[in-house]
Amino acid sequence: MSGTEKAMQGVADTLREFWAHRPVRPRAGRKLGGVATGIAMRFQIDPVIVRIAFVALALSGGVGIPLYLAGWLLLPEEGDEVSPLESLISKGHSSMSQAQTVLLGFLMFPALAFTFGSGGFQVLVTLAAAVACIYLLQKNRGHLQPASTLADTPVTPPVPGAPAWDPLGAAPFAWDLPEPSPRPQPPAPRPRKPRVGLMTLGVATLVVAGSTIAGTWAPWFTIPHVIGLLIAVLAAGLLIGSFTGGGRGLIWLLVPLSVVGFAMTTINFDGPNDFGDRNETPKTVAEVKDRYEISVGSVMLDLRQLPDSGSVKTTVEAELGELVVHVPKNADVTFNCEASSIGELNCLGKRAEGSTAQVDGTDLGDNGEGGLKIDLDVLTSVGEVKVLRD
Structure with a gap:
């Protein structure tokens, strides 16, 4: 061998x-x-x-x-x-x-x-x-x-009635012999830790x-x-x-x-290298960007000042952070919220949390169908996502 x-x-x-x-x-x-x-x-x-x-x-x-x-x-x-x-x-x-x-x-x-x-x-x-x-x-x-067993090792007790062994029992004259002094031992070398x-x-x-x-x-x-x-x-x-x-x-x-x-x-860092907080409040449909994205931080997008008619489509995305979108009370909102790795979602009453969490749906607002139409994607890898109607 x-x-x-x-x-x-x-x-x-x-x-x-x-x-x-x-x-x-x-x-x-x-x-x-x-x-x-x-x-x-x-x-x-x-x-x-x-x-x-x-x-x-x-x-x-x-x-x-x-x-x-x-x-x-x-x-x-x-x-x-x-x-x-x-x-x-x-x-x-x-x-x-x-x-x-x-x-x-x-x-x-x-x-x-x-x-x-x-x-x-x-x-x-x-x-x-x-x-x-x-x-x-x-x-x-x-x-x-x-x-766990070292302290539990039993000690064998002496057998009742058994005579104890006495090494000097046969030589009583040796009972009073002085104890021999122990020979001094050299100190043990201290082990060297690797x-x-x-x-x-x-x-x-x-x-x-x-x-x-x-x-x-x-x-x-x-x-x-x-x-x-x-x-x-x-x-x-x-x-x-x-x-x-x-x-x-x-x-x-x-x-x-x-x-x-x-x-x-x-976290995927192939996207934008932005860090910090972004607050956006567009007042017209034309001012709404196709995408709001950040690497690490928070994005707050307020759409409540948009007019009551027209349509917008936008994506809010972060790798790590908090995303909050406010939508008007009467807007028809089609939304998709997702945390691809781990996160917490609260999107127009629909909630989810944990790994690969996702919710989607359509919410017509207080007045039912009609008015401003919003198509919304809110995506993160790790973080919190909110779409609120307030």
Whole structure:
């Protein structure tokens, strides 16, 4: 067997050990399904670090979402014989119902579609980093007893009636011998913490430099993709540092970078580069523009001073922000309101919120059909949309 084959066999054996002694999702102290808490307890690391790592992976192309769902399905709950997925195929008992297990399984499909549909190479790198972290955890801390059982190890009480062993029982004259003085021991050398944070920052610097060079001939290395790679490197460094010591300072770089990465992958900046607030109040039909758009900020379009006849068609659009349109009481308004990523809509009494929210319809106003006709599109990626008649 060659050296490469031996190395691959060692990795496979370590991953098999992880599966054989996989974490157990606790019933207490968990935030959602107990996956992060179970991993932290199994390998005696800080649960906050594991949760932040999952959040960072979720913001890095969405990888953390299917990984968390997979842990929910494949890790048994405290007190159960097997995991929910194994229980579904009749391998033992799980406290999760089959309906809940099937629902989690169905949630995997949109999670995987979103992850692989938006990430590409970045997703593969992040998945490889996650598998590498699992391998390192099992390799370096797999021998540890889960933290939840350390304090529960029973102490065997003495058997009632059994004679206690007395090493001086046969030599009463030795009972008053002085205690030997302990031999002074040299102070134990303080273990040197590996500089995981500095090493991770070094790798991150190499990623930036390599991406800058590769970006001259490979169009894939855009700013959002490079940020995704940096998030994957920092998340891997944070997990490695959780069981080797150090690296906690990476949190202060990982969290804001994850927020920036989420914003850049959610918001399309190919449109206008306007920032701030816009207030428009056209008084004639001719003054109404075909489009009012902004990148980040707010747009307030007041159409209440338009005449009672004629027709207008306009679009109000923002990537991130608040859009408010006021229409006359008697106008016939055909509207389409949409938040393509996430937002809250309130358009002439129709409401919607969440991801990819949309409402549309026609509202004839207080006097019914007749008068000024308005065809209105109000669109945002992330934000709030209002069409008000007041």
